[in-house]
Amino acid sequence: MTLRQMSKSYRIQADVLRHRIQVVAELPARTGAERRRKADRLRLLETMRREARDVAVICERYYERGYRKNERYAI
Numbered sequence: 001m002t003l004r005q006m007s008k009s010y011r012i013q014a015d016v017l018r019h020r021i022q023v024v025a026e027l028p029a030r031t032g033a034e035r036r037r038k039a040d041r042l043r044l045l046e047t048m049r050r051e052a053r054d055v056a057v058i059c060e061r062y063y064e065r066g067y068r069k070n071e072r073y074a075i
Contacts, residue, residue: 003059010056017049 024042029035054072061067 003062007056007059010052010059014049014052014056017045017052021045021049 021042024038024045027038029038058069062069
């Protein structure tokens with residue numbers, strides 16, 4: 001599998017997570033505990049979506065000359 005192919009799968013996963021965020025956001029929360037769980041879940045899903053998108057960009061542009069990698073993922 002090439003990095004270009006990997007980037008496509010990361011983009012697809014980011015789209016799946018975006019859809020899941022929309023679904024969870026529409027769920028009703030009646031109590032304070034439900035609202036907190038929903039907010040925590042949305043925060044986690046948003047982090048996962050952002051990281052999938054970031055890794056997709058890194059995979060797409062890894063071999064481009066002059067590309068500065070995302071410092072968050074640097075070793």
